Amino acid sequence: MILDEIDEKILHENFDEEMISQIDMDNISKIFDYLYRNGIYYAKDLFLSFLDLFLLSYDEFVKRFEKFKNKLGVDFAELLGDDLSLIEYMYID
Amino acid sequence: MISHDRLMQLCDKYHINYIKLISGNNRIFDVGEYDVIDRTLDYLINVLKISPSNIEKCSSVLYTNVDFVSRNVEFLNNCRVDFYNVESCLHILSANPAKLKETYEYVLANYGVEAINDNTSILAVDVETIKSVEKLNIKIDKKGNLLIAKSIYLRYTTLEEVKSIIQSREYLEHPELFTSTTLAQSNIRDIQDIINSEEFKNYPHLFTSTTLAHSNIRDIREIISSEEFKNYPHLFTSTTLAHANIKDIQDIINSEEFKNYPYLFTSETLAFSNIRDIREIISSEEFKNYPHLFTSQTLAHADINDIKDIISSEEFKNYPHLFTSETLVHSNIRDIRDIINSEEFRKYPHLFTSETLAHSNIRDIRDIISSDEFRKYPHLFTSTTLAFSNIRDIRDIISSEEFKKYPHLFTSETLAFSNIRDIKEIINSEEFRKYPHLFTSSTLAHAKITDIRDIINSEEFKNYPHLFTSTTLAHSNIRDIRDIINSEEFKKYPHLFTSQTLARAKISDIRKLMQSKEFQERPEIFTASVIAKAKSMIVKAPILFELASQYDILDFITPSFLIKSPDQNYALISYLRAKNISLVNGEKLHPFFGMAPRVLLNKYGIDLKELMAEYPFDGIKRKEKAFI
Numbered sequence: 090m091i092l093d094e095i096d097e098k099i100l101h102e103n104f105d106e107e108m109i110s111q112i113d114m115d116n117i118s119k120i121f122d123y124l125y126r127n128g129i130y131y132a133k134d135l136f137l138s139f140l141d142l143f144l145l146s147y148d149e150f151v152k153r154f155e156k157f158k159n160k161l162g163v164d165f166a167e168l169l170g171d172d173l174s175l176i177e178y179m180y181i182d
Numbered sequence: 183m184i185s186h187d188r189l190m191q192l193c194d195k196y197h198i199n200y201i202k203l204i205s206g207n208n209r210i211f212d213v214g215e216y217d218v219i220d221r222t223l224d225y226l227i228n229v230l231k232i233s234p235s236n237i238e239k240c241s242s243v244l245y246t247n248v249d250f251v252s253r254n255v256e257f258l259n260n261c262r263v264d265f266y267n268v269e270s271c272l273h274i275l276s277a278n279p280a281k282l283k284e285t286y287e288y289v290l291a292n293y294g295v296e297a298i299n300d301n302t303s304i305l306a307v308d309v310e311t312i313k314s315v316e317k318l319n320i321k322i323d324k325k326g327n328l329l330i331a332k333s334i335y336l337r338y339t340t341l342e343e344v345k346s347i348i349q350s351r352e353y354l355e356h357p358e359l360f361t362s363t364t365l366a367q368s369n370i371r372d373i374q375d376i377i378n379s380e381e382f383k384n385y386p387h388l389f390t391s392t393t394l395a396h397s398n399i400r401d402i403r404e405i406i407s408s409e410e411f412k413n414y415p416h417l418f419t420s421t422t423l424a425h426a427n428i429k430d431i432q433d434i435i436n437s438e439e440f441k442n443y444p445y446l447f448t449s450e451t452l453a454f455s456n457i458r459d460i461r462e463i464i465s466s467e468e469f470k471n472y473p474h475l476f477t478s479q480t481l482a483h484a485d486i487n488d489i490k491d492i493i494s495s496e497e498f499k500n501y502p503h504l505f506t507s508e509t510l511v512h513s514n515i516r517d518i519r520d521i522i523n524s525e526e527f528r529k530y531p532h533l534f535t536s537e538t539l540a541h542s543n544i545r546d547i548r549d550i551i552s553s554d555e556f557r558k559y560p561h562l563f564t565s566t567t568l569a570f571s572n573i574r575d576i577r578d579i580i581s582s583e584e585f586k587k588y589p590h591l592f593t594s595e596t597l598a599f600s601n602i603r604d605i606k607e608i609i610n611s612e613e614f615r616k617y618p619h620l621f622t623s624s625t626l627a628h629a630k631i632t633d634i635r636d637i638i639n640s641e642e643f644k645n646y647p648h649l650f651t652s653t654t655l656a657h658s659n660i661r662d663i664r665d666i667i668n669s670e671e672f673k674k675y676p677h678l679f680t681s682q683t684l685a686r687a688k689i690s691d692i693r694k695l696m697q698s699k700e701f702q703e704r705p706e707i708f709t710a711s712v713i714a715k716a717k718s719m720i721v722k723a724p725i726l727f728e729l730a731s732q733y734d735i736l737d738f739i740t741p742s743f744l745i746k747s748p749d750q751n752y753a754l755i756s757y758l759r760a761k762n763i764s765l766v767n768g769e770k771l772h773p774f775f776g777m778a779p780r781v782l783l784n785k786y787g788i789d790l791k792e793l794m795a796e797y798p799f800d801g802i803k804r805k806e807k808a809f810i
Contacts, residue, residue, distance in 0.1 A: 091503055094474040095791050101507070102445065102747040105717040106479045108686065110508075111657075114535055115564040115594050131780035138745045141686050141714050145653055146595075146624035170781035171773070174742045180680045180710040182648045 090114075090121055090133060099137045111144050119147045127158070128166040139176055153179045184214040192216070196223045199487075202238035214245040222248050230255065232269050233516050240272040247276040254279055258305075261286060262295045264572075266545050267302040274306040285309050289328065295574075296601075297325050304328045307335040314341055320348055326362025333366035346370040352377045359391050367395040375399040381406050387690050388420050396424040404428040410435045416694055416720050417449050425453040433457040439464045445721065448478040455482050462486045468493045477507040484511050491515040497522045504536050512540040520544040526551045535565040542569050549573040555580050564594040571598050578602040584609045593623040600627050607631040613638045620652050628656040636660035642667045649681050657685045665689040671696050675705075682714045691716035700727045709741045719744070726751065735765050742776040749799045750790055751775065756797035757788065 092100065100109060117136070120143055124132040136143050142150065157178045158165045169175050189210065193200040204210060210219075222244050226232045237243070243251065254275045258268055263286070268274065274282065288309045289298055298304065304312075312331040318341075320326065333339045347353055347370050353360055356377060364373075376382055376399050382389055385406065393402070405411055405428050411418055414435060422431070434440055434457050440447055443464065451460070463469055463486050469476055472493065480489070492498055492515050498505055501522065509518070521527055521544050527534055530551065538547070550556055550573050556563050559580065567576070579585055579602050585592055588609065596605070608614055608631050614621055617638065625634070637643055637660050643650055646667065654663070666672055666689045672679055675696075683692070695701055695716045700723040701708050712719055725748045730736040733755055743751060754774055758765055765772055774782060779790040 092506075094472075095794060097474040097506065099747045099750065101474075101477050102722065102749060103718060103745075104715065106448070106450070106477060107717070108715075112537075113566055113595055113598075114537060115566050130784075131778035134778040134780050137747075139711065141682060141711075144657075144686070146622050146656075148622060149624070149651065149653055170778045172742070172776045173745060173778055174709075174740060174776060177709050177711050177741070180682050180714065182651070182681045 090118065090136070096133070096137060100140065103138060104140050108140060108144070112140070113144075116147055117143050120150050123147070123151055123154070127154070129169070131170050135173075135176070138173060139179075142176070142179055184211060184216050184219065186211070188216050189214070189219070192219055192223060195220075196227050196234060196237075198223070198234045199238050202235075203241050207241050210241050210245055218248055219244045222251065225252065226272075232272070233514075235514060235516070236269045236272060239270075243272040243275055246273075247278075250277065250279055251275045254282055257283060257286075262290070262298075263302065263305075264299050264574075266543060267299050271303040271306075274303060277306045281308055282306070285312070288312065293325060293328065297328060299574075300325070301328050301332065303332055307331050311335055311341075315344070318345060318348065320344075320362075320365065321357075322360075322362045322365070326365070329362045330366045338367055339365075339369065343369050347373060350374070359389065359394050361391040361395070364391045364395040372398045376402065379403070388418065388423050390420040390424075392424045393420045401427055405431065408432070417447065417452050419449040419453075421453045422449045430456045434460065437461070446476065446478050446481050448482070450482040451478045453482070459486070463489070466490070475505065475507050475510055477511075479511050480507050488514050492518065495519070504534065504539050506536040506540070508540040509536050517543050521547065524548070533563065533565050533568050535569075537569040538565045540569070546572050550576065553577070562592065562594050562597050564598075566598045567594045569598065575601050579605065582606070591621070591623050591626050593627075595627040596623050598627065604630055608634065611635070620650065620655050622652040622656075624656040625652050633659045637663065640664070649679070649684050651681045651685075653685045654681050662688055666692070669693070678708070678710050678713045680710045680714070683710065683716075686714050687716045691720060694720050695723070698723060700724060703727070704736075704739070707739060707741050707744060712741055712744050722748065729755070733759075733765060735771060738766050738769070738771040740771055740776060743771065746775070749794050750779065752799040753790060753793035753797045757793050 121132050121136075124135070129135065142153075145153070157176075160178050161168050161175065189204070190200050192198070193203060223237070226237060226243070227234065254277065257279060258265060282305050285305050285307060286298065289304055289312070307328075311334055312327065315327045315331045315334070320330075330339070330344055334341060334344075344365050347360070347365055347368070350370055350373070352373055359377070373394055376389065376394060376397070379399050379402070381399070381402055388406075402423050405418065405423060405426070408428055408431070410428075410431055417435075431452050434447065434452060434455070437457050437460070439457070439460055446464075460481050463476065463481060463484070466486055466489070468486075468489055475489075475493075489510050492505065492510060492513075495515050495518070497515075497518055504522075518539055521534065521539060521542070524544050524547070526544070526547055533551075547568050550563065550568060550571070553573050553576070555573070555576055562580075576597050579592070579597060579600070582602050582605070584602075584605055591609075605626055608621070608626060608629070611631050611634070613631075613634055620638075634655055637650065637655060637658070640660050640663070642660075642663055649667075663684055666679065666684060666687075669689050669692075671689070671692055692713060695708070695713070698720065708719075723744065726739070726744060727736065729748060729752060730739045730743065735755075755765060758772060758774070763772065767773070774786075774788070777785075782788045782790055
């Protein structure tokens with residue numbers, strides 16, 4: 090994943106430096122691969138708005154996302170793309 | 183003696199910044215000799231290849247015991263010290279060689295080579311000083327003795343002062359406020375003044391061991407009683423109190439720069455910068471041309487000359503993706519050049535990211551890439567490993583029993599952020615045996631067994647087990663967790679607190695956010711995902727509410743509106759208005775605001791990035807305000 094100038098700006102408007110400094114690109118690359126495999130072609134948008142979720146370990150992220158998929162059903166990718174607030178389900182423990 | 187002119191000539195000859203070299207140290211003029219300085223610089227720069235910036239920080243090496251320098255270099259090159267660490271504390275080269283050897287052997291035998299590499303300056307301290315600190319038997323991490331001994335050597339403190347502190351009532355009553363740094367940097371009178379003050383009683387969250395180590399009650403009182411503190415409480419943390427003074431703070435907060443670029447100012451900017459440096463950065467061409475490279479961190483920690491050197495370099499032109507604000511904050515053009523022109527960079531480009539450039543150096547990278555471990559376990563080596571680890575720590579981990587027994591717990595993250603001592607402590611713990619599901623490679627990478635133990639044995643863990651995941655263990659500590667769970671806010675809005683909140687947010691930020699006008703006005707749009715980002719939301723929410731209010735959509739905004747950036751929301755508002763499309767559909771905000779930008783592009787051909795360029799938020803917002 091390559092962030093352009095605008096992406097960088099959005100990231101810094103949305104998150105504090107402490108959180109940004111915790112970015113682990115390798116972990117995030119694995120999460121991106123997983124999201125792309127699941128049809129989330131807008132994974133970068135999720136990253137720029139929900140960085141805190143991308144700081145979860147890959148396993149934990151996948152566990153939460155699988156639960157999220159079950160909750161939303163087969164159209165999960167389209168539903169989430171149309172309404173990002175649905176991601177709230179991933180915050181439920 | 184050496185004159186200013188002659189010293190300047192030498193600085194030109196060796197590309198040394200004259201101002202930086204003499205800054206805070208005039209002794210060089212009294213005791214320095216032209217020929218000796220010339221010879222020493224030639225040796226340091228041309229033979230040892232030491233970066234001029236390191237010499238600028240330690241001019242004493244050019245005139246103190248220069249005959250010892252080559253003997254000490256020879257010794258250090260033949261022992262287990264990483265010479266790269268020596269470069270950042272060159273004064274140790276002026277130490278008496280016999281004493282330096284004695285200290286090296288003592289510290290190596292009693293603290294290990296890691297302690298020397300972490301704190302190489304200790305080699306300049308004589309063994310007697312270290313032993314006298316050890317005799318105090320202070321209840322701190324053992325390596326803290328070395329830090330205190332170094333402070334005594336540097337005359338920041340005395341043995342008697344340290345004794346007074348550890349025998350004080352304050353030390354017994356507030357052990358959490360005393361770390362080796364506090365003991366090494368402060369004195370008993372300042373500590374007592376702080377702990378017995380009204381300010382300490384009224385704002386306990388602003389006082390940490392760092393505040394005690396670096397500040398005094400007079401400065402603290404001036405800050406806390408100021409108008410700036412009243413008007414911008416979110417800019418004041420224990421770090422601000424520890425490192426800033428009221429005059430610098432006032433100069434910053436009352437500046438045009440602060441008004442025009444509020445997002446660049448955080449407590450850290452106040453703590454570590456001053457208006458002169460900030461002004462120089464913000465008025466620079468580099469800031470105008472590459473605004474995305476400038477963050478509050480850049481303002482707080484970078485130097486405009488270093489930034490200029492980086493941005494005007496060939497490397498920056500050829501590899502722009504390797505340069506982020508982080509690179510500007512943590513690196514310099516010489517180190518970057520060494521990395522980019524290396525054989526390793528050509529052979530393994532995927533291992534080099536902006537993170538590698540920001541946090542590593544070519545010597546450490548070379549050691550890692552040429553190792554057997556790298557050949558045998560290539561999947562464990564990523565750009566993060568290169569950025570944050572070194573071959574010694576990696577070797578210790580890969581040759582361990584734990585690595586053989588639990589390979590799934592070892593990832594590039596573990597190698598990058600942990601060390602074998604901490605890993606062993608975790609894996610051999612009772613907690614690991616009892617709650618294996620709470621331990622992942624992330625826990626090993628980021629947590630310490632003492633913190634894990636405190637969390638697992640807490641009442642909070644027993645009462646709210648669902649709030650504790652491997653992420654909580656990896657990224658939080660019991661004090662922060664306790665502060666959250668015992669807070670009024672937790673009692674009132676339990677549904678807003680999830681394991682992510684515990685892992686990522688602090689109660690002080692959550693409280694500020696919940697006490698804000700915005701939260702009071704529309705509490706229902708502050709969901710768990712918003713609260714987990716409390717720290718950034720304190721700054722962002724007022725901007726978004728103001729924006730919504732300006733366009734009469736305040737009653738309709740949703741959590742998605744809060745999640746997007748002000749720039750994105752402003753661009754969408756402007757686009758819809760330009761197309762004469764209502765921002766509100768029925769009783770709801772237009773669905774575009776809830777969509778992922780890429781979905782907007784795919785489904786409706788609306789490129790939000792282009793819109794952001796067409797409708798830049800800052801400029802137009804200010805113009806409209808001025809017009810109103």
